[in-house]
Amino acid sequence: MTLHILSASPFAGSCFEECRRVIAADDALLLTGDGVYAAIGGGAAVLQELHATGVAIVALAEDCAARGIDARLPEFVATVDYGGFVDLAVAHPRTVSWF
Amino acid sequence: MSARDSAPRRSVLVVCRSAPYGRSRARDAVDVAMAFAAFDQPVTLLFLGDGVLALAAGQRPAAEFSRSLEKLLGTLADYGVEELHADAAALAARGLDAQALALPVRLAGPDELRELFAAHERVLTV
Amino acid sequence: MIFSLLVQESAVGRQSSHAAYRFARELIARGHTLYRVFFFGDGVHNSTRLNCAPAGEADLPALWQQLATEHGVDLVSCVSSALRRGIIDEREAVRHAREAASLREGFELSGLGQLVEACIRSDRIVDFGG
Numbered sequence: 001m002t003l004h005i006l007s008a009s010p011f012a013g014s015c016f017e018e019c020r021r022v023i024a025a026d027d028a029l030l031l032t033g034d035g036v037y038a039a040i041g042g043g044a045a046v047l048q049e050l051h052a053t054g055v056a057i058v059a060l061a062e063d064c065a066a067r068g069i070d071a072r073l074p075e076f077v078a079t080v081d082y083g084g085f086v087d088l089a090v091a092h093p094r095t096v097s098w099f
Numbered sequence: 100m101s102a103r104d105s106a107p108r109r110s111v112l113v114v115c116r117s118a119p120y121g122r123s124r125a126r127d128a129v130d131v132a133m134a135f136a137a138f139d140q141p142v143t144l145l146f147l148g149d150g151v152l153a154l155a156a157g158q159r160p161a162a163e164f165s166r167s168l169e170k171l172l173g174t175l176a177d178y179g180v181e182e183l184h185a186d187a188a189a190l191a192a193r194g195l196d197a198q199a200l201a202l203p204v205r206l207a208g209p210d211e212l213r214e215l216f217a218a219h220e221r222v223l224t225v
Numbered sequence: 226m227i228f229s230l231l232v233q234e235s236a237v238g239r240q241s242s243h244a245a246y247r248f249a250r251e252l253i254a255r256g257h258t259l260y261r262v263f264f265f266g267d268g269v270h271n272s273t274r275l276n277c278a279p280a281g282e283a284d285l286p287a288l289w290q291q292l293a294t295e296h297g298v299d300l301v302s303c304v305s306s307a308l309r310r311g312i313i314d315e316r317e318a319v320r321h322a323r324e325a326a327s328l329r330e331g332f333e334l335s336g337l338g339q340l341v342e343a344c345i346r347s348d349r350i351v352d353f354g355g
Contacts, residue, residue: 002216007241007355018116018148018186022212033240033355082251089248089349090226090257096114096222099241099355107345127266130305134337140345221344223231223352225266 002027003092006035008099010043015098020046022096025054030088031077032060035098036067044074051076060085110141112219115150119168120160125153126168128225129175136179143182144175145215146204151189154200169201184215228252229261229343233354235270236285242271245353246288253296261299261343262289264332269302269312274329290331304334 004023010016016038023029029050031038036059038047047057061079064070073079080088089095113132117124128144135142146154158169175183187206190197197206207215216222230249236242249259264271271286278284293300302312311327314334318326328334344350 002222005351007244007353014148015116021209022216024213024217032244082247083255085248086252086255086257089228089252089351093349094216094220094222095349095351096216097224097352097354099224109345111344123266127306131265131337131340135341135344138338138341138345140341221350223344223350224354225233 001092002094002096003088004029004096004098006031006038006098007033009034010038010046011041016043016046019096019098020050023050023055028056028058028088028092030058030060030080030085032063032085034067036060036063036069039064039073039077040069048074048076058084058088108140109221110143110219111135111221111223112143112145112215114145114147114222114224115153116148116224118149118152119158120165124225125150126166126171129153129168129171129180131223131225132180133175133178139179141182142180143184143215143219144180145207145212146183146185146189147212148186148189149193151185151195152193154185154190154202154204155195156199156201158201172202175202184211186212226348227258227260227346228349228351229263229347230259231340231350231352231354232262232264232268232271233266233352235267236283237270237276239355241353241355242268242285243283245351246283246285246292248351248353249292249298253292259292259296259298260347261301261339263340263343264300264302264306265337265340266303266306267310269307269310272300272302272307272312272329272332273327275327286329290329293331299339300332301335301339302328302332303340304336307334 115128
């Protein structure tokens, strides 16, 4: 049970792709910072595939709002505030950061 | 018995995703792995994505501006960092011959990578 | 639960250390313990006392200091990362014959062993790089 935290834009480098290769079905993926851009464009389809295998997809609400994409999030992307971020870290024994 | 002898041990996976020399992250990842080993923590060093470029043999940085990462890698075993793994697909994508790297590492396919992450209590990406 | 954080980027020009601070505040508000924040690489710039934050911008070094004062959080900057970047305490300033120390009060310089110890002692370690 791992919480993967993606904080770089998926279009800027390879961390989204590398995260995708190691993420497991009972893991969660939290999009923060520029990582929230994974929820739009081509990234959304990838996230949907992960979601279909059981990965919980979550995004930090204020980072989505800051970037003007909060109204465009796919419905399977849950949003949290920093309190929810803490709760996710508590619930997952392991965190892995991708940046 | 010293405090260190009785210290709890938590397995840690140190992940290097950065190419060497352009930034200092690859060297930093090695330093972090060595620190865990120095405190007798079970540590695995994983070279993922561009991190595999740190394993290229024949590195010859200009002496006054850069220290050789290849030389530092050569001391890993002396410092107790023995579990070294590299992303096999990343090596192939970058044209690196897995048989001719700066030092021997275990090649990891997608299943092994997933297992490595799941098998360690802590994962730190540097 | 006991948390420690690893901060690897400067507060200026990057969001990750701001996220780390927000996370730190929130975990304390939820009743968890923040044991240590370890600043590594460019993260040591969070420990300067010489920054001048413009009005309207978060002064993160000051905010970390306040957090430590209020909640007894251990703020450690990696000494080898710090020295290279001109983040030095009084002792290092004297040792290297520098005119002044730049390390903010509330922070200390120490080695990677403090990161190792934080990993051992904490239930959760969250890495704020990038």
